[in-house]
Amino acid sequence: MSRWRPDARQRLQQAALDLFAEQGFAETTVPAIAARAGLTTRTFFRHFADKREVLFADDAEASVLVAQLMAGAPAAAEPLTIIREGLRALAENRFEGRKAALRHRRELVRSDAGLQERDLRKRAALAEAIRDGFLARGLGAARAALLAETSVTLVYVSVAEWLDSDDDRKLDDIVGEMLAALRAEFG
Amino acid sequence: MSRWRPDARQRLQQAALDLFAEQGFAETTVPAIAARAGLTTRTFFRHFADKREVLFADDAEASVLVAQLMAGAPAAAEPLTIIREGLRALAENRFEGRKAALRHRRELVRSDAGLQERDLRKRAALAEAIRDGFLARGLGAARAALLAETSVTLVYVSVAEWLDSDDDRKLDDIVGEMLAALRAEFG
DNA sequence: GTCTATATCGCGATAGAC
DNA sequence: GTCTATCGCGATATAGAC
Numbered sequence: 001m002s003r004w005r006p007d008a009r010q011r012l013q014q015a016a017l018d019l020f021a022e023q024g025f026a027e028t029t030v031p032a033i034a035a036r037a038g039l040t041t042r043t044f045f046r047h048f049a050d051k052r053e054v055l056f057a058d059d060a061e062a063s064v065l066v067a068q069l070m071a072g073a074p075a076a077a078e079p080l081t082i083i084r085e086g087l088r089a090l091a092e093n094r095f096e097g098r099k100a101a102l103r104h105r106r107e108l109v110r111s112d113a114g115l116q117e118r119d120l121r122k123r124a125a126l127a128e129a130i131r132d133g134f135l136a137r138g139l140g141a142a143r144a145a146l147l148a149e150t151s152v153t154l155v156y157v158s159v160a161e162w163l164d165s166d167d168d169r170k171l172d173d174i175v176g177e178m179l180a181a182l183r184a185e186f187g
Numbered sequence: 188m189s190r191w192r193p194d195a196r197q198r199l200q201q202a203a204l205d206l207f208a209e210q211g212f213a214e215t216t217v218p219a220i221a222a223r224a225g226l227t228t229r230t231f232f233r234h235f236a237d238k239r240e241v242l243f244a245d246d247a248e249a250s251v252l253v254a255q256l257m258a259g260a261p262a263a264a265e266p267l268t269i270i271r272e273g274l275r276a277l278a279e280n281r282f283e284g285r286k287a288a289l290r291h292r293r294e295l296v297r298s299d300a301g302l303q304e305r306d307l308r309k310r311a312a313l314a315e316a317i318r319d320g321f322l323a324r325g326l327g328a329a330r331a332a333l334l335a336e337t338s339v340t341l342v343y344v345s346v347a348e349w350l351d352s353d354d355d356r357k358l359d360d361i362v363g364e365m366l367a368a369l370r371a372e373f374g
Numbered sequence: 375g376t377c378t379a380t381a382t383c384g385c386g387a388t389a390g391a392c
Numbered sequence: 393g394t395c396t397a398t399c400g401c402g403a404t405a406t407a408g409a410c
Contacts, residue, residue, distance in 0.1 A: 029405065042375060045407065080372070117304035120311055124303075145344045146369055153336040161329055182333055185267070186370045190389055191398065216380065227399055232382065 009047045011037040016054040021104075025051075025112045052118040055105060059122040062094050063129035070133030079134065079143075083151050084179065086130070087158075091172040095159060103163050127152040154178050196234045198224040203241040208291075212238075212299045239305040242292060246309040249281050250316035257320030266321065266330075270338050271366065273317070274345075278359040282346060290350050314339040341365050 005011070015036035019028040030051055034044045048054050069089055073082050095102065109115040131148035135141065158175040165174075192198070202223035206215040217238055221231045235241050256276055260269050282289065296302040318335035322328065345362045352361075 030407090031405085040375070041406095050407075051405095113308070116311070117308050120307035121300075121304050124307055142344060142348055142365065143368060143372070145347065146340065146365060147372065149340040149344060150337065150369070150373075153333065153340060157329060157332045157336060160332065178329065178333060181330060182337070183373045185330070185334065186337075186373045195397080217382085218380080228381090229383090229400075230398055233397075236382095238381075 005038065008037070008039055008043060012039065012044055012047055013054055013057065016051075020055075020108055025108055025115060052115055055108065055115065056118055056122050060125070062090060063125055065090065065093060066126065066129045067133055070130070071136065073137075075137075079137075079139065079147050082133075083147065083154075087151065087155060087175050087179075088172050090155065091158075091170075091175060095162070095171050099163065102159075106163060123152055123156060126155070150182070154182065192225065195224070195226055195230060199226065199231055199234055200241055200244065203238075207242075207295055212295055212302060239301055242295065242302065243305055243309050247312070249277060250312055252277065252280060253313065253316045254320055257317070258323065260324075262324075266326065266334050269320075270334065270341075274338065274342060274362050274366075275359050277342065278345075278357075278362060282349070282358050286350065289346075293350060310339055310343060313342070337369070341369065 012033060016028070016033045019033055019036060028051075030044050031041045033051075033054075034041045037044075048057065066086060069086050070082060073085070109119050127148045130151050131144045134144035134147055139147070154175060158171060158178045161178070162169065162171045162174050199220060203215070203220045206220055206223065209215075215238075217231050218228045220238075220241075221228045224231075235244065253273060256273050257269060260272070296306050314335045317338050318331045321331035321334055326334070341362060345358060345365045348365075349356065349358045349361050
């Protein structure tokens with residue numbers, strides 16, 4: 001029997017999400033989150049670097065997934081093929097099936113400038129992971145950066161369209177359309 | 188004889204830049220900035236929303252410039268033409284001739300996560316300005332977003348290359364190369 | 375776990391500008 | 393007189409140090 005109830009991190013996360021939903025992000029203090037989880041403020045900051053991070057804690061997994069995919073792709077694979085396959089895996093693993101939760105988070109992020117900045121940082125981190133993957137595959141710096149940034153653009157524009165739409169279109173189908181649109185634009 | 192020395196905003200900005208250079212961003216407190224400018228902390232926050240904003244205060248002008256350019260372009264102009272012309276104007280107006288200062292700012296931004304986030308937000312604001320410009324020209328939402336994000340990618344990847352290079356290449360020439368590279372990639 | 379620095383913002387008063 | 397910039401004081405929350 002342990003001194004602490006388990007899953008402190010999860011409880012903090014849940015408490016935070018609940019309070020954000022109830023009273024908004026800015027109006028929710030860290031002590032309030034910690035109290036609801038039955039923990040101290042100090043413990044909160046041991047699990048999350050700051051209040052914003054609660055909302056993006058598991059976004060880092062996307063970068064890890066991307067790194068694995070890119071390292072595992074055949075040596076001869078074309079960059080564009082890698083991107084298409086990678087976006088498919090990303091859509092399937094990290095987005096599909098979470099539409100409602102992602103919509104909800106999007107609203108929260110829209111309500112606070114600080115959250116928007118953190119969101120952008122996660123996006124930038126994903127771009128870096130992709131860029132590093134291409135660098136590791138021997139591409140030049142500029143080309144790797146260009147491909148990485150464009151990949152992330154595809155993800156974000158597609159996800160936005162997907163979250164806006166009420167039909168049952170698959171995210172990955174939208175990604176395909178966006179890629180086609182991009183090629184039409186710059187072909 | 189006035190009660191206040193004029194240019195409070197400029198003095199605050201200069202004091203901040205000096206102190207950031209001397210002791211770093213995180214180590215510089217707002218009271219210290221205000222004191223060096225001969226003002227109070229409260230006055231600092233009336234001019235700048237937060238400590239980070241001092242470094243990016245005039246980035247908003249880029250969005251204004253973009254909005255003007257896009258509104259002024261001929262109705263029949265192709266999106267890609269508008270982008271090419273816009274990036275040329277942007278390079279000329281906001282980057283060319285400021286290489287040393289921009290390099291210095293980049294170092295500062297690299298040193299602090301909060302500054303990185305703010306930098307990304309300014310980048311996002313530029314993308315929004317471009318997207319809005321295309322929307323106003325009647326393009327669909329997805330197409331406008333795709334073109335805007337790609338434009339900003341071109342700017343940032345080009346600027347990074349430009350700041351890294353020690354030769355005298357013009358930023359706009361690098362932009363041209365990047366656009367060509369992008370077309371080669373997705374053509 | 376406790377303590378504390380410092381960012382940030384609200385409020386009322388004041389001093390010149392127009 | 394009204395308007396705006398500034399000051400001075402204070403309150404609170406974040407975040408990090410000890």
